[in-house]
Amino acid sequence: MAYCYLIETAGALFLVDGGMAGTGRKILNRIARIGRKPEDLVFTxxxxxxxxxxxxxxxxxxASGCDILCHPSHAQTVRTGGAIxxxxxxAYGKIYERIARFTLPSFKLPKLKRVRALEDGAELHDLGLDGHILFTPGHxxxxxxxxLDExxxxxxxxxxxxxIPRITPPEFSIxxxxEPAMFASWRVLLGSGAKVLYPGHGKIMKIEEILPVFLRAAARKARIARRLVAAPAPSHG
Ligand SMILES: [Zn+2]
Known part of the structure; x- marks a missing residue:
């Protein structure tokens, strides 16, 4: 349903996202399979x-006692097990939205502890991971x-x-x-030094693969803007 990513360094583990309810066991199994302990996990x-x-x-x-790091505006949701x-x-997105609104009340979402709100640009080196955080709102x-620095x-x-590999292109979230904020966040991402993108859904991709998608969206926005400028002003009186 959604990907989680475990990042392994010489000294520690770091996790990105925690999947649907029930995924925790799979994550802990994976940690065991690579010969590490849950306590190696510093933060998610x-x-x-x-x-x-x-x-x-x-x-x-x-199992791990790890810290939880998230955007300040979502800290309360993960502390209280809220559903947003x-x-x-x-059409696809609207179907997903309806399914989510219908099924979410029946999910038992976790109330997480040790939740720390991130800052835009936060460096993670002091926490043992060579990377930083960008705020990329919109979705x-x-x-x-x-x-990550690499x-x-x-x-x-x-x-x-x-x-569908090699057929459907990467795309903006459905x-x-x-939407304008999501577009601005793509711009931030394209200028971030990122080389390979690991999404929550769909295939891992190179940054070059999203550039044409972004440029097409930018061209469409420019066309709409030009049309608005060219449209005759409404007459008054
Ligand atoms: Zn989402």
């Missing part, structure tokens, strides 16, 4: 507080992207990866609270 970054990105973190936090949904932008009010970027739902 939640890219945004949608249920499919933090639902599995109660078990992970219980973004509006769908197209929701509280999206963050984790960019060029990996964990983008949550800011970018939707290819759904759900958003603020």
């Amino acid at each position: 970054v939640i890219t945004h507080a949608h249920a499919d990105h933090f639902g599995g973190l109660a078990e992970v936090q219980e 949904v973004s509006p769908g932008l197209n 929701s009010t509280g999206d963050v992207t984790l960019v 060029g990996a970027a964990f983008v949550g739902d800011l970018v939707q990866g290819r759904r 759900m958003a609270v603020d």
Whole structure:
């Protein structure tokens, strides 16, 4: 349903997102399979507080004692096990939105502890990870992207990866609270030094793959703006 990413360094582990409820066991199994202990997990970054990105973190936090890092506007949601949904932008997105609104009340979402609100641009080196945080809102009010110095970027739902390899292109998220903000966040991402994007859904992709999608969207915006400028002003009186 949604990807979580475990980042392993010589001394520690770091997690990006926690999947749907029930994913925690899988994450702990993976940690065991690579020969590490849950206590090696220093922190989990939640890219945004949608249920499919933090639902599995109660078990992970219980076993590891890890800190939870997220956007300040989503800190309360993950502390209280709240459920938030973004509006769908197209037919698919609207279907997802309806399913989410219908099913969310029946989910038991975790109430996480040790939740720390991030700052835009926050450096993570002091916490043992060579990377930083960017605020990349639009899909929701509280999206963050984790960019590692080596060029990996964990983008949550800011970018939707290819759904069918080599056929469908990457795309803007099909759900958003603020489309212009999402567009601005893509611009931030393109200028961030990110080389490879790890999305919450769809395939991992190179940054070059989203550039044509961004340029097409920019051209469309420019065309709309030109049309507005060219349109005759409404007559008064
Ligand atoms: Zn989402």
